[in-house]
Amino acid sequence: MALASDMYSSVAELERLYLKEQQAGLKLESLLDLIKKQTTAIDQYLSELREIRSANLDSRGVISNPINAFHMMRRLTIGWREVKTTLEFHGNVTDIVQDVFKISKSFPNDEDLSGAAFSLAQLQGAYRLNVSQLASGNVQLSDRISFPSVRGLNARDCLFIGKHAFNKGLYGQAVDWISTAVEVARSENNRSASVSEIKPFLSTAIRVHDDVLEKKGPIGADWRTNPEPFERRAKSLSRARRSQEQQQQQTQRMRDITYTPLGAGHGLATNKSPEWSEWEEMEVFFRLCREGEEESRPTGLKGRLKCRQISHTHPYFILRPLKLEEHSLVPYIAVFHDFMSDAETEIFKSLAMAERLERSAHGSKRPGQGGVTSDKRTSKQSWVEDGSHHVVDQISKRISDSVGLNSQPSNVGSEHYQVANYGIGGRYTPHTDHGVLSKSMGGPSEFDLFRGDRILTFMTYLDDVEAGGATVFTHAGVVVRPKKGMAVFWWNLKSDSSGDTLTRHGGCPVLHGSKWIANKWFHSGEQFLKRPCAKKPRSRISYPGTTSSWLLNN
DSSP states (O other): OOOSSOGGGOHHHHHHHHHHHHHHHHHHHHHHHHOOSSOHHHHHHHHHHHHHHHTTOOHHHHHTSHHHHHHHHHIIIIIHHHHHHHHHHTTTTOTHHHHHHHHHTTOOOHHHHHHHHHHHHHHHHHTTOOHHHHHTTEEESSSSOEEEOSSOOOHHHHHHHHHHHHHTTBHHHHHHHHHHHHHHHHHTTTSSSOHHHHHHHHHHHHHHHHHHHHHHOSEETTEEOOSSOSSOOOOOHHHHHHHHHHHHHHHHHHHHHHHSOHHHHSSTTSSSOOOOOHHHHHHHHHHHHHHOSTTTSOHHHHTTOOEEEEOTTOHHHHHSOEEEEEEETTTTEEEEETOSOHHHHHHHHHHHHHSOOEEOOBOOSSTTOOOBOSTTBOEEEEEEOTTSSHHHHHHHHHHHHHHTOOOOSBTTTBOOEEEEEEOTTOOEEEEOSOOTTTTSTTSOOHHHHHHOOEEEEEEEEOSOOSEEOOEEETTTTEEEOOOTTOEEEEEOBBTTSOBOGGGOEEEOOEEESOEEEEEEEEESGGGTTTSOOOSSTTOEEOOOSSSSOOEEOO
């Protein structure tokens, strides 16, 4: 189900929101000089804005930090309601009130705040961040990498986030957040929330956590617990016998996926997709997001990968060779370094921002349902069409020459550019890009059948990301970290046009920064003169060049 406004799902939208908030803040500063009574709510609201301005950070510097972004969402929902009441009382004092109300029409709602809270809980779980450090205002990824926020979280903030983690089935994280709320309440002398108010929530969270662990195990499609209970409780002998073996197997499976070297234990050294459940793949996904691919793939596989400069004997690439780095041979996944210039990436972002950014959708498990929105994909996007700018056409030609495929006719050989921006903890859970024909509403149309499936994905990073946001291939054990101007590409289909499940991939949660990408999907229909016939059925396509060695016979 789509959220009402989904502002939290795009850093660019949050940055716009931040600038609007600052405009409202300047208006309120003037209003505060005119109003002599009932100014407490406005003064408290402005104190946070003054604190932010004193940090001397630009809008990107503020909003890139997820804790700062959460604070803004809280101010513009809960805090703004109190300010609005005061403004309405003094509505006849000055026209400034009307100006402020006009600006506030684009402010977020309670669903946006809930989305921001859950995103912060997801970030904490994905990267195993210390909750106490987050509450103190420090997003610390490692001993060397940390991002301080303007201010920390108070006890009510931690309780609020803990409740949302609980409601989403993240029971272990809920206990951590609510326990931290108790600690913060004590340190701030019960200013924002009292210990007596928080403790009943903590008791409930612990009880439900231990019940779920006992009855269902530590992990499933819609719940997570810790491997061990918080409280040791006596269980009936018959109940214990029924659940103990199943729970031990599931707990051991969870530990294997979490701690066993991926290349050794999960089939990444073979050419076949591992048989994982949804939750097992999510655990691998988050592990690769945290650790990278250094320990995930056998040394023998990595030793065959090459870096080289290539030209395809193309005049442009002879003068400016492509900088190719291979990340996987099966399936073939590679990057082109410095594929776009800084100026070109900025043009793509500006063209996307000129259109209205809409919440990104993803495929549904129900055949024919079409795109749906959920927490699986938290980003906003717009479409940049071929022909909309001369730089766009130049990039399309460059991509086409690089991979040896037809991008034309427009939206037939390849789709228009999908330009996406990820928000607070923005992510995209593992999925494949092929199979678009089966996902069509009411079945594929004649045009869909003529155009064919997505044979190749070409994704360019339009901005640097300070932490998080990597593209992870769970079945191949590949991790590609964003770098402005770099492009990654891979083949979605085999030689017989069947989908390659080894290309399952996802976007890791953005821990700090703003992630922009431009996707260009090539379709198979227009490539019949570009793709050579395979010697064996279901062969995988290797690197496309002007040579005949396109196919890996496996």
